[in-house]
Amino acid sequence: MPEPVPHMSPEEFRRVGRELIDWAASYMASVGRRPVTPSVSPGETAAKLPLSPPAAPEGDWDAIVRDLDAIVLPGLTHWQHPRFFGYFPCNASGPAILAELVSAGLGAQGMLWSTGPAVTEIETRMLDWLAEAFGLPPCFRSDADNDGRLGGGVIQGTASEGALAAMVAGRARCRRAMGVEHDDGPDPVFTCYTSEQSHSSIVKAAMVAGIARSASDRARVRLVPTDDGLRLDASALASMLAEDVARGRVPVFVAATLGTTGTGAFDPVPAIAEAVRTHAHPAAGPAWLHADAAWGGAALVCPEHRGMLDGIEHADSLCVNPHKWLLTNFDCDLFWTRDRRSLTEAMSITPEYLRNAASESGQVIDYRDWHVPLGRRFRALKLWFVLRHYGLSGLRAYIANHVELARGLEARLRADARFELPLARSLSLVTFRCRAGDDATRALVERINAGGEAFLTHTVAPVAGAGGVRTPSYLARVAIGATTTEAADVDHLWALIDDAAG
Amino acid sequence: MPEPVPHMSPEEFRRVGRELIDWAASYMASVGRRPVTPSVSPGETAAKLPLSPPAAPEGDWDAIVRDLDAIVLPGLTHWQHPRFFGYFPCNASGPAILAELVSAGLGAQGMLWSTGPAVTEIETRMLDWLAEAFGLPPCFRSDADNDGRLGGGVIQGTASEGALAAMVAGRARCRRAMGVEHDDGPDPVFTCYTSEQSHSSIVKAAMVAGIARSASDRARVRLVPTDDGLRLDASALASMLAEDVARGRVPVFVAATLGTTGTGAFDPVPAIAEAVRTHAHPAAGPAWLHADAAWGGAALVCPEHRGMLDGIEHADSLCVNPHKWLLTNFDCDLFWTRDRRSLTEAMSITPEYLRNAASESGQVIDYRDWHVPLGRRFRALKLWFVLRHYGLSGLRAYIANHVELARGLEARLRADARFELPLARSLSLVTFRCRAGDDATRALVERINAGGEAFLTHTVAPVAGAGGVRTPSYLARVAIGATTTEAADVDHLWALIDDAAG
Incomplete structure (x- = not known):
């Protein structure tokens, strides 16, 4: 027989595991004392690693742990820093981290019900x-019939993957309605719609799905203009749909955003749904309406923020990312549909090696038919731990706290003549600019970020200036939502803004 | 201000974290004493969970840990059981589990270099x-120029996602060569090719990419016949390519499998590459050649198994899943390409909120342009920990040990008149049938699985019977490769086979 395999013994796993639990606890408790962004140059981290892999076991876990401090930490942007205000947050929390540990320890696979019944059933229940x-209408629940199309939810990796799944489901539903799923003639020209302000993942999904020919294919992915609040203009959408249907194109997918990345705009779902229904292709039926609430949806735990759900019962799918602003480590995109049948018909293939009695009984969910990957880890544990640890009241307090902090920052900015807010605060996202102009705003963001005490990002958005003309303007973005951000951190940010604006 | 948020204190995180480290260590050490598969019925696990989420924090971590034992474990298929011989393995290991813990604790995001320089650079180095x-040719290294197309590797979630990325890159490359990426006329008809024995993920990728109209679209996803060893028949592929090109179709993607799921067949890459080159579409250029070594590629750590790399320098991309048989927890699909430019051109979009100086300098890698998701967690840590803990010698011993165990099982089966092996063992995968026929083989698999002491799966494959005629036959599959599988476990399996065959 070959030589023995140097597996970690249970004792060594316990010893190093405890050490790393301590290390992670210390990291979380002290991350606020680090610069938010690193000062490394390209190649600097790589230069600290050997060029070749170790030939033999190193046998020194102390050295590995030391390298986390020496190599990894100096090269990281600290997304868990309490003064990380960039992009959108990407929350980690104690309960979610521990669930990732348990999930990794179990090493279970939930591709089919039969390969992990508890993986599947806990996910469905979560x-x-x-x-x-979130106060969703019953059509999205796993027990909803929806005229035989069934409802239900699944965990996808990211909102990008959720959008792709929805788009593919929409196209397959239209193809089937047209009876061209087995036709070998030329394909109809399929089209997609989303606002000019929506996330890049929608255009990317269209490129991957083969609906767009390139990133700039505006004939097949139509970017709908927005109103002064940067919300999708539903009448413009209606015109585009009507025009495309009249030209023989087949609209298959419309994405509404509930909280855009740039400025947190909420698209008007009722009017969008109305446009989709009214301008359905006569043979293909209505386009699939997907609502991307990746960030904003977290606020649905608070009843006062449920206005965004108006009309949501007309959406075919909806996604929310607890890995952004709901204390559940990446990756965890919640994806609900009220047309499960179209989704799984677009995605399912059953080769012989995956056949099993449970699936063939039709009594179970096989989640591999709800997305692109076959394998899937036990991510529902994170939601279970987070919900049990925080309870709904804890999650509400969490969101309400950040919204309140953002409200305070907005008030300070509005009260100061150096700044202006062309757009209203959206939940915990505040955008602003310097009255002195774009260069001044850019310089302010760069100055704050260079100091390392806080981190902001920016966007460029067509907002109304003097005389009401909309021109692209450079806006600083403050997205409040890191797990441990408190009032003192926003006070600190305000001091930095005050100082940087001179 | 709203009420305080009940975050876990560092002390509580340490206390529960240590408890869960112990719990995971005990699980791993004792999983071999559990039944491999659970005896739960559909709905049984869900019935143990409340119908509604907790309104308030439960505040009792002991109860959560108890529920892991009471609710989760009885509902799991134990993929880490030493007598799990089903599908392909899905390895967990101490070092990889601990890396998942660290990665979760850091909560870092590697979508852009600038959002986590160390996340990106450690990944590139790994x-x-x-x-x-693995002894790959230099064209796949991150420093390979390849006539300006550049090489390099990335971690994708799964081989399914890797195949989709490769297919989309191939289509975009062909579109660009044809100059139709900005054309608004009817699309060319694109086609893909893989063997009848390849993984369902290839057909699924074509459905998602919009190349196949349905799961059964054999005009656009052509399934190439196989030889007696169930390897792709390269001359049949050449005929299909020639026929399609002559009809004006555009072959964009060919997938060779290095270790098929059903029987572990290795497709002949040199002859496939030759067919792809010879039958390139005159305007579009050659199809993208992708090699799927998701399972079999793990064996590349052993020089004696590198024959599968013959001709691999002609492949445009290659994937191997350490999460299958190389001790690195799911998800971790290694994806290398020698045409990075075509991949990233097919995937990249840069909205304003992701613009940054480092990306625009061109000196760094932004991995979000290598796959569908935007967000990405710090998965390279797993590879780093595993390689440092085991060293290449430890990984070689690991693979060699399983191959040796499979060789022993194969010898026992061959020596027993009740069984036959129509196909040779492939690495650590043994397929066999009962001479008494398909029903007997099926009954044998079911009897072993019902006992809970070991778990096998099956495939149906067209193997040569009496007179050399190939007919679909039910084969039992034994995939040796769980992290802790040892000789005693395979001895145990043999006793079960011996007994079940009567």
Whole structure:
């Protein structure tokens, strides 16, 4: 027989595991004392690593732990820093981290019900719990019939993957309605719609799905103009749909955003749904309406923020990322549909090696048919731990706290003549600019970020200036939502803004 | 201000974290004493969970840990069981589990270099380390120029996602060569090719990419016949390519499998590459050649198994999943390309909120342009910990041990008149049938699985019977490769086979 394999013994796993639990606890407790962004140059981290892999076991876990401090930490942007205000947050929390540990320890696979019944059933229940926690209409629950199309939710990796799944489901539903799923003639020209302000993942999904020919294919992915609040203009959407249907094109997918990345705009779902229904292709039926609430949806735990759900019962799918602003480590995109049948018909293939009695009984969910990957880890554990640890009241307090902090920052900015807010605060996202102009705003963001005490990002958005003309303007973005951000951190940010604006 | 948020204190995180480290260590050490598969019925696990989420924090971590034992474990298929011989393995290991813990604790995001320089640079280095560990040709290394197309590797979630990325890159490359990426006329008809024995993920990728109209679209996803060893027949592929090109179709993607899921067949890459080159579409150029070594590629750590790399320098991309058989927890699909430019051109979009100086300098890698998701967690840590803990010698011993165990099982089966092996063992995968026929083989698999002491799966493959005629036959599959599988476990399996065959 070959030589023995140097597996970690249970004792060594316990010893190093405890050390790393301590290390992670210390990191979380002290990250606020580090610069938010690193000062490394390209190649600097790589230069600290050997060029070749170790030939033999190193046998020194102390050295590995030391390298986390010496090599990894100096090269990281600290997303968990309490003064990380960039992009959108990407929350980690104690309960979610521990669930990742348990999930990794179990090494389970939930591709089919039969390969991990508890993986599947806990996931289904968590999606139903969150449908309730968010006040979603019953059509998205796993027990909803929806005229035989069934409802239900699944965990996808990211909102990008959720959008792709929805788009593919929409196209397949239209193809089937047209009876061209087995036709070998030329394909109809399929089209997609989303606002000029929506996330790049929608255009990317269209490129991957083969609907767009390139990133700039505006004939097949139509970017709908927005109103002064940077919300999708539903009448412009209606015109585009009507025009495309009249030209023989087949609209298959419309994405509404509930909280855009740039400025946190909420698209008007009722008017969008109305446009989709009214301008359905006569043979293909209505386009699939997907609502991307990746960031904003977290606020649904608070009843006062549920206005965004108006009309949501007309959406075919909806996604929310607890890995952004709901204390559940990446990756965790909640994806609900009220047309499960179209989704799984677009995605399912059953080779012989995956056949099993449970699936063939039709009594179970096989989640591999809800997305691109086959394998899937046990991510529902994170939601279970987070919901049990925080409870709905804790999650509400969490969101309400950040919204309140953002309100305070907005008030300070509005009260100061150096700044202006062309757009209203959206939940915990505040955008602003310097009255002195774009260069001044850019310089302010760069100055704050260079100091390392806080981190902001920016966007460029067509906002109304003097005389009401909309021109692209450079806006600083403050997205409040890191797990441990408190009032003192926003006070600190305000001091930095005050100082940087001179 | 709203009420305080009940975050876990560092002390509580340490206390529960240590408890869960112990719990995971005990699970791993004792999983071999559990039944491999659970005896739960559909709905049984869900019935143990409340119908609604907790309104308030539960505040009792002991109860959560108890529920892991009471609710989760009885509902799991134990993929880490030493007598799990089903599908392909899905390895967990101590070092990889601990890396997942650290990654979760850091909560870092590697979508852009600038959002986590160390996340990106350690990933690039790990892919270069593994290119060396596997003996890949230099064209796949991150420093390879390849006539300006550049090489390099990335971690994708799964081989399904890797295949989709490769297919989309191939289509975009062909579109660009044809000059139709900005054309608004009817699209060319694109086609893909893979063997009848390849993984369902290839057909699924074509459905998602919009190349196949349905799961059964054999005009656009052509399934190439196989030889008696169930390897892709390259001359049949050449005929299909020639026929399609002559009809004006545009072959964009060919997938060769290095270790098929059903029987572990290795497709002949040199002859496939030759067919792809010879039958390139005159305007579009050659199809993208992707090699799927998701399972079999792990064996590349052993020089004696590198025959599968013959001709691999002609492949445009290659993937290997350390999460299958190389001790690195799911998800971790290594994806290398020698045409980075075509991949990133097919995937990249840069909205304003992601613009940054480092990306625009061109000196760094932004991995979000290598795959569908935007966000990405710090998965390279797993590879780093695993390589440092085991060293290449430890990984070689690991693979060699399983191959040796499979060789022993194969010898026992061959020596027993009740069984036959129509196909040779492939690495650590043994397929066999009962001479008494398909029903007997099926009954044998079911009897073993019902006992809970070991778990096998099956495939149906067209193997030569009496007179050399190939007919679909039910084969039992034994995939040896769980992290802790040892000789005693395979002895145990043999006793079960011996007994079940009567």
